[in-house]
Amino acid sequence: MTAPPAFVSYEFADRDELCLCTAIESQRRILLVPPLFDEMNRMRKMLVDVMRALEALEVGSFLPDLPGTNESLVALEQINLSDWQNALQACARQHDISHIASFRAGALAITAMPEARHWVFSPIKGATILRTMMRTRVAADREAGLSTSLAQLTEQAEAGSIELAGNILGSELFKKLNAADIPEMPDQRVARLDSDSKPADVHIPGSALWLRAEPDDDLAMSSAIAQDIARWIGQ
Numbered sequence: 588m589t590a591p592p593a594f595v596s597y598e599f600a601d602r603d604e605l606c607l608c609t610a611i612e613s614q615r616r617i618l619l620v621p622p623l624f625d626e627m628n629r630m631r632k633m634l635v636d637v638m639r640a641l642e643a644l645e646v647g648s649f650l651p652d653l654p655g656t657n658e659s660l661v662a663l664e665q666i667n668l669s670d671w672q673n674a675l676q677a678c679a680r681q682h683d684i685s686h687i688a689s690f691r692a693g694a695l696a697i698t699a700m701p702e703a704r705h706w707v708f709s710p711i712k713g714a715t716i717l718r719t720m721m722r723t724r725v726a727a728d729r730e731a732g733l734s735t736s737l738a739q740l741t742e743q744a745e746a747g748s749i750e751l752a753g754n755i756l757g758s759e760l761f762k763k764l765n766a767a768d769i770p771e772m773p774d775q776r777v778a779r780l781d782s783d784s785k786p787a788d789v790h791i792p793g794s795a796l797w798l799r800a801e802p803d804d805d806l807a808m809s810s811a812i813a814q815d816i817a818r819w820i821g822q
Contacts, residue, residue: 622692
């Protein structure tokens with residue numbers, strides 16, 4: 588019988604941030620970098636299912652809170668993209684992790700670790716996720732009787748803080764994300780859904796949970812992800 592996931596911490600910028608973990612004593616361990624913003628909420632159950640499946644395969648996993656998210660005590664408005672990049676580097680170093688699995692726009696936060704081995708699931712550009720969030724804001728404004736355009740929101744975000752899909756982003760985070768391309772790391776394996784025609788090292792059967800209206804899971808997909816990660820770590 589496996590133990591339930593537990594919380595540990597990692598230190599960054601003189602603060603302790605939380606990190607959910609399983610099989611912490613395992614010699615094989617991986618850092619899971621979550622998607623960003625509302626995609627993080629929609630996919631967290633799936634990520635925890637991946638962690639449980641990895642534990643059954645004798646792989647320890649760590650799912651950190653990015654500064655400014657979840658239980659973090661710092662406001663998201665104060666965070667820049669480099670803070671996430673450096674925080675993940677600190678978490679990996681403090682927990683002796685050399686394998687990283689990043690999901691969706693979470694891949695934008697791994698560029699401070701080129702020496703690690705990277706497994707990347709359905710990566711997207713920063714501009715892509717921002718555009719989705721801005722469209723949500725435009726639709727909400729329209730329902731409130733306001734007329735807002737993507738260009739207006741971009742101008743506002745580049746001048747100061749902006750609220751998008753329930754998140755308050757500072758201008759520096761917005762600008763850095765808007766310019767952030769999908770990183771290409773020296774040692775990486777790219778995974779995509781089997782319905783995605785883009786090039787990948789492996790295609791995994793499953794559903795695009797980030798498009799769901801509410802958080803959901805896909806146990807078969809979580810199992811397939813865990814099995815591919817475990818094989819990859821063993822190479």
